Amino acid sequence: MKTQCRSIRLAPRLENLTVLERFVAQCRFLDAPRRDRATLVITEFFDNIVTHSRPATFCPVFVKIDEGDSPRIVIRYSTTNFGKMVRATGVVQPHYDSVSARYRGLGLIMCRNLSSSITYKKGLLRSSIVIIL
Numbered sequence: 653m654k655t656q657c658r659s660i661r662l663a664p665r666l667e668n669l670t671v672l673e674r675f676v677a678q679c680r681f682l683d684a685p686r687r688d689r690a691t692l693v694i695t696e697f698f699d700n701i702v703t704h705s706r707p708a709t710f711c712p713v714f715v716k717i718d719e720g721d722s723p724r725i726v727i728r729y730s731t732t733n734f735g736k737m738v739r740a741t742g743v744v745q746p747h748y749d750s751v752s753a754r755y756r757g758l759g760l761i762m763c764r765n766l767s768s769s770i771t772y773k774k775g776l777l778r779s780s781i782v783i784i785l
Contacts, residue, residue, distance in 0.1 A: 656681040659716040664702045664729065669695055672715065681719040689766045689785055690717060690725060696759040697727055697781055704740075705731035711778070722768055725783040734779040738772045 660675045662668040676682075676691045694715060701713055711730035718724040731737070746757040764770060766785070773780040 656719040657716060659714065661712040661714050662698075663710075664698075664705070664707065664713050666699065666702050669698060672698055675715070676717070679717050682717070682723060686723055686785055690723065693763045693766050693783055693785075694725060694727070696763050697783075700737070700759065701727070701729050701731070704733075704737055705729065706733045708732050714778075723785045725785070727781045727783075728775075728778045730778050734772075734774050738774075741772075 658675065658679050660672070662671060672695055673691055676687060676694060679687060679690070682690060694717075698713060698715070707730045709730065714726075714728040716726045718726075741760050744757045744760070746755060746761065748754075749756045763783070768784040769782075770784075771782040773782065
């Protein structure tokens, strides 16, 4: 049986969050609860990539969603600070940031709770985040 998948490439800009939300909404092979979880997880990681990554060159962010009993999401992008970002996932605690007047550090906790697993893979040109719902 052939599994379905969908993919998209987006410029790493915050205005593409709505494009990404529409992309996930069109993944009809995901039931509504999984589509909702995928939307939350993908948009949180995309926001973090846009906000915190340091690309060496302009390179689009690639997002792929595979169908399955446990759907798989792959987010690939170029950055020079991947290791630093991954280390931060284990040490950043929820806190209030007075500069931005926002609470920070809750998004990745939410992503961990909505996913079965999250794996970070550093590549030579692009790094990946693999999420199993």
